[in-house]
Amino acid sequence: MRILVTGGAGFVGFNLLCYLNDGYPHYRLVGLDNLKRLGSEQNVSALLKRGIEFLHGDVRNMHELQQAGTVDVVIHCASDASVLGGITSPAELIIQNNLMGSVNVFEYAAQQHARLIYFSTNRIYSCESLNALAYAERDSRLVLAKTQKLSGVSARGISEEFPVMLSKTFYGATKYCGEVLLQEYAAYKGLRYVINRFGVISGSGQFGMESQGVIAYWLRQHFEQKPLKYIGSGLDKWAGHAEVGMLGTPRATLVYIA
Numbered sequence: 081m082r083i084l085v086t087g088g089a090g091f092v093g094f095n096l097l098c099y100l101n102d103g104y105p106h107y108r109l110v111g112l113d114n115l116k117r118l119g120s121e122q123n124v125s126a127l128l129k130r131g132i133e134f135l136h137g138d139v140r141n142m143h144e145l146q147q148a149g150t151v152d153v154v155i156h157c158a159s160d161a162s163v164l165g166g167i168t169s170p171a172e173l174i175i176q177n178n179l180m181g182s183v184n185v186f187e188y189a190a191q192q193h194a195r196l197i198y199f200s201t202n203r204i205y206s207c208e209s210l211n212a213l214a215y216a217e218r219d220s221r222l223v224l225a226k227t228q229k230l231s232g233v234s235a236r237g238i239s240e241e242f243p244v245m246l247s248k249t250f251y252g253a254t255k256y257c258g259e260v261l262l263q264e265y266a267a268y269k270g271l272r273y274v275i276n277r278f279g280v281i282s283g284s285g286q287f288g289m290e291s292q293g294v295i296a297y298w299l300r301q302h303f304e305q306k307p308l309k310y311i312g313s314g315l316d317k318w319a320g321h322a323e324v325g326m327l328g329t330p331r332a333t334l335v336y337i338a
């Protein structure tokens with residue numbers, strides 16, 4: 081089995097490659113990344129040390145993607161993952177990168193008759209819908225309440241029925257457009273795919289920024305003795321109520337979760 085991980089030097093792609101390499105040594109793995117994310121270049125040497133193939137390439141360019149050759153599975157992690165993309169920069173850039181880049185990846189996977197895992201995001205939901213969620217307070221955490229106003233949400237979590245309309249940031253919109261197009265690739269080009277919508281994860285090999293990777297960003301800010309800042313959405317009702325302690329620093333008020 082040969083597996084291509086796009087965004088292979090990024091946080092998720094890098095960790096997936098290491099996990100697959102450790103647990104499934106018979107898989108042939110290749111990571112591809114344009115190393116645009118600051119810090120991602122530091123993950124490349126760790127990949128090479130493990131004997132994982134790495135290609136410097138950009139998914140917006142089909143020729144660079146095709147360097148990967150024959151593959152059985154494509155795990156698509158490459159994207160500009162910033163929620164500020166298109167807001168503080170020209171929208172065209174993030175649309176080209178995330179949407180047109182993804183179209184190339186879908187085309188490539190379809191041509192290869194490969195299966196595809198698409199890393200989408202919880203940002204495909206609008207802040208308005210997320211802010212309408214009802215919570216119940218427990219001793220140490222908030223949990224989703226049993227009774228909710230919107231469809232597709234229960235105490236068990238959010239399902240595929242949860243509304244995806246309304247503004248969601250350019251980032252969320254590009255990722256959602258990718259999800260929509262995947263259905264067409266499945267219907268007309270036979271592409272087999274899985275979509276994973278997740279969010280706010282953290283770990284090693286992550287180079288957090290204010291606009292993405294907030295836990296890693298906070299840790300770095302703490303060690304550099306800089307103030308904790310973050311942006312994002314959700315939990316409006318609890319603004320100013322919850323607090324987060326960071327390794328003995330003064331506690332920071334949690335207003336939003338990015």
Ligand SMILES: NC(=O)c1ccc[n+]([C@@H]2O[C@H](COP(=O)([O-])OP(=O)(O)OC[C@H]3O[C@@H](n4cnc5c(N)ncnc54)[C@H](O)[C@@H]3O)[C@@H](O)[C@H]2O)c1
Nearest residue numbers: 087090091092114116117120138139158159201279280281
């Ligand atoms: N980390 C999270 O909390 C989170 C949450 C929700 C969704 N996601 C999604 O998961 C995927 C991986 O996220 P991550 O946290 O690893 O982000 P990341 O920024 O650490 O990794 C993405 C990698 O893609 C590369 N890249 C960007 N554009 C590229 C292009 N055109 N061609 C080739 N490489 C390109 C970057 O250099 C980077 O190394 C993304 O699609 C993101 O939207 C992440």
